[in-house]
Amino acid sequence: MSAPKNPADKHAASNGSSAKVPPAAAVVPPAPAAPAKPAPKPKVEIKEPVFNPAYKGALLTHDRYWPTQRWKAPWSLRSYRRGALALGALLLGAFGLTAAVGELAPWGALLQSAVSGLLSSSFAASGVWILLKVLVVLHIILVAPIFLVWWERKISAHIQSRLGPMTVGGWHGWLQTVADGIKLLFKEDITPIAADRWVHRLAPVIVVIPAILAFAPISFGRELAAADIDVGVLYIFAVAGVSVIGIVMAGWASGNKYSLLGGLRSAAQLVSYELPRSFSIVPVLMFAGSLNLTRIADSQAGYWFGVIPRWYIFYPVVGQISFLIFLIASVAETNRVPFDIPEAESELVAGFHTEFSGMKFSLFFLAEYAYVLLASCLTAAFFMGGGGSPLPWAPWTWIPSWAWFLAKTLGIVFCFLWFRWTFPRFRVDRLMDFNWKFLLPWSFVNIALASIYLLI
Amino acid sequence: MSAPLVTRQDEFLKTDELFINLGPQHPSTHGVLRVGLTVKGEVIVKAVPDVGYLHRGTEKLSEVRGYHHCVVLTDRWDYVAAMPNNLVFCLAAEKLMNLQVPERANYLRTIMCELNRIASHLLFFGTYGIDIGAFTPFLYAFREREMVLDLFEMACGARLTYNYIRLGGVMSDITPEWTSKTREFLDYFKARLEEYDSLLTYNPIFQDRTKTVGLVSADQAIAWGLSGPNLRASGVDYDARKFEPYAAYDKVRFEVPLGKGGSCFDRYFCRVREMGESVRIVEQCLDQMKEGEFMAKGVAKVPKPQPGEAYAHVEGARGNLGIYLVSDGGQSPYRMHVRAPSFINLAILQEILEGKKVADVIAILGSIDIVLGEVDR
C-alpha cells in the first residue's frame, strides 16, 4: 500500500488543475494483440487520479466538516455570514413593517365605517366587525402552527449543530410545513380494526375545537380581541380543559395498548397541572383586580423609575415565582418535553396518537401548537404587559402593541422550544410528585405573599 | 413505589393485567429485541426478554471459513464497537498459532480499541439520552462519534466493519496526519465531555429518572455474570484491561471508574468516565509508540494451527468479550464460541424489571447497553 496522501491536497490539486488536465479516458490502453513471441508484459501506466468534474454536487473533504475546523472562525464561513445577515434583515424588516403599519385599531375603525356605510343597520355592521375579528383571530391560530413547526424544526436543528429543512420554498425550507401539511391532507386515513370507530373519529375534533375556542378572549394588542369578555381567564382555562377528554378518547379508542397508556397518563397529568397553573396566576388576578385579559394587560402599563416596566414578572419574588410556576405548568399542559409523558416517544411509541394518521394526526399536531401559542399569549398577557413596550423610549415605542405582543409571544414560544430540546423527560410518578409536592404548595405560598403585597 | 397502591385497588375494583410487546419494532429497544411485558397499570409484573431476531449463526459460519476470514465475521457481532471483536479473535487465534505481535501493532490495537470504546460509549450516551427523553445529547454524541469514525475511515477504510486488527498485527500503519488529527479530536473531545456532564449527567430530571432505578447489587451482578461497565457500576472492581492486560494495556496508566449503588445512573456514569480514561489511554499510547513493524513476519496466508484450544478475552465496550477457539489442525476453526457480554448482561433484565414502571423499563434497558448484533450473533 502506498503512503496515503492527504486527500484534501489531492482534491484541491485535482480540482484546481481539472481545467488544464484534459479528461483522460478511464480505459487502460489494451494489450498488444497476439504478439509473435512471448513479449515482456506491457508495463501498466498508472495515471494520477482525476476527480470527476461532472460529479453532482461539490466535492468536499472531511476536514471542512470537523467541528474543530468549523467553529474556529465562524465569521469566515460564507454561509454563517449570510445567515446572520438574513436574521438581521428579518428583524429590521419586521421592525420597519410593524412601525409603518402602526396600530391596527384605526385600520379596523376605517374598515368598520366602510362596512357600516354599505350596510344600513348598525347591528349588521357590528356583526360584520365581529366576524372580521373572528376571522383574523382564527387565521392567527390556524396559520401560526405552520410557522411554529418550521420554527421549531429550525431552532432544534441549530441547537443540535444541524441546519434542518433547507430545500422546500427556497430560503431555509420556509415552505416545508406547508408541504408537510399538504402531504398529511392527501395521506390515507387509517382506522385500525380494533378501534372504536366513532370515538376514534371524534377524538381529534374534540381536541382541536377547544384549542381554537380558547383564543377568543385573548387580546392580540390594543382592541384586538375576538370576544372581550369579563371572565376571560376563567373561560380560557375552562375551555382548554375540555381537550383532555379528547386525548383520553384518542387513547381509549385506538385499540392500542400504548395509546391507552398514553391517554391515561395524559388524563392524570393534564388534570393535575391545571391546578398550579390556575393558582399561579391568582396573584396576577389579585394585582389586576380583573379576570378580563385586556384589563390585566392594561393594568401593567407604566414604568418604575421611568425605566422598568410595571409588568407582573418584575414584581419582586411574587412575580417571578408566579411566572416560573405558570411557565412550567404551561409546558406540562401542552404535553411538551420535559412533560411529554403522554406521547413519550421512546416509551409509548407515540402515545395517544400512535394510531392516527393523515389529517387526524395533523389535527392533534395543530392542537399541540395552538396550545403552545395559547400558553405563550397568556404568559405575555399576564406577566409581560401584553402589548406594552418594554422601554419608554423612541424607537421602541414606534412599534405597535400587536407587534410587541407577537414578539413577546414568540419569545415565550422560543423558551418552549428551547426547553424541549434541552431536557430529558420526567417519569410519571415523579411528574405527579413535582406537581403536588412542589408546584402546588409554592403556588399557595405565592398567593399568601401576594396578599401581603396588597396589604402593604 | 406505587406497587402496593395498585394491589390495594384490587380489593375494590377488578383489574386486569395487560400484556405489552415491547419490540421487536420499538423506538428504544436498540434493535430487534422483544421484551414481553406483563403490566398492571404502569407497573411491571413480569418481563421476558426474547432474543434471536438477528441471529446469523456466525459461530457456525466460522467453522467453514479460514482464520483470516473469521476476522471479517467478528465485525458483525458488536457492530458499534467492532475493533475489540477483531482483537479478541486475533488474540485467540494468535494463541493457537504462537504468533508474536510486534510492539507497534500492540499499541495500534490499543489505540483503536480505545477510540472504538469512545465511539461506542458515545452511542450509548446519545441513545440513553433519547431513552430518557432528551434528544439533543444524541446529536451532540453523534457529532463526536462521526469524528472517531472519520479517524477509522482514514486508518482502515471502513467506518463500522473495520477488519483492521488482523492475525499477527494490524491491517495498516497509521500516518503522522492521522496522529495529528487524533490529537485534535482528543483535545476537542475533553471539552465536550464536560458539556455532556452539564447537559445530561447533572440534570436534575435525568438524575431523578436514573438514580433510584435498576439497582443491581454486587452479589447479584456477579451471580448473573455481568461484565464491563454494568459490573463496575455495582462496585465490583474487575476490568480485563487491568487484571489480565493484553495488547499494550500494561504499559499505560489509567483508572477503572467504579460505581457505588449499581443504579442506572452508576452504569451511565461509569461509561461517561470511561470515555475520559480512554482519552488518557490513547494519548499515552500516541506518546509512547515507536516506529516499527505493524505486522508480524511469517503469518501464513492460510493458517493451519496445531490441534488445540485457546481462550482469549478482552474488555470490550460492553463487557468481557471472550472467544473460545478449538483447532483440529485444519484451515478453519473446529469450533468457535463467543462469550458475548451483551447477551449475558441482557439476562438480568427479567430480574430487575419486576415492580418497575414502564418508563423505567426503557431507562434500565438503555442503561444495560446491549447491541443486538452481539446478543444474537
Place this chain on the structure above:
Amino acid sequence: MIDYFKDVAAAAANICKGLWITFRYLWKPSITVQYPQEKLVPFERFRGALLFDVETCISCSLCVKACPSSCIDLENAVNEAGKKIAKVNWYTIDFGKCNFCRLCEEACPTKPKSVWHSLDYELVFANRDEMVRGWKKDFDFVGKYFNRKLKQWLAPEWQMQIQTVQARR
C-alpha cells in the same frame, strides 16, 4: 429546610447550565453536510465499490480464495491451442455478498493491483442482476452487469464515480 432550598437551588443551577449549553450551540455553525448538494471525498484508504482491471490480472484465483463470502468468481482465458493462459476470460464480483473487507485487494499479487477498492460509495442496486458485476476484455475498471432479460452487458450508470481516472494501488 435549608437542605431543601439548597437542593432546589442546585437543581435550578444545573438546569440553567444545560440551557446555556444548548443556547450557545444555537449560534455555532452547523457541522452537517448537505448531502445531495455537497459530497464528501472519502479518505484514500476508503473501501468503496471494487474495481477490476482485466489487463493486469494474471488469473491466479488468490482473491477468490481470500474472499470470506465467496463473492468473486473467475474463469481463465484459453489461447488458440486450448491451453489456459494467465488472463481471465471473465471475472465477476457479487456485490450482494461483498463484505468490503479488502482481503481480495491484499491478496492480489499483481502490481498495480488488479482488484482494488475505489472511493465510490454511491452504489445502488435495483435488482439482482445489477449486483453481480462482471468484467471481460476491454471492459472499464467499473465493469458491467449482465442483464438476463436483454441478454447483454450493460454499464452500471447509476454508480456515481468520484474519480474519472481512478487511483490505483
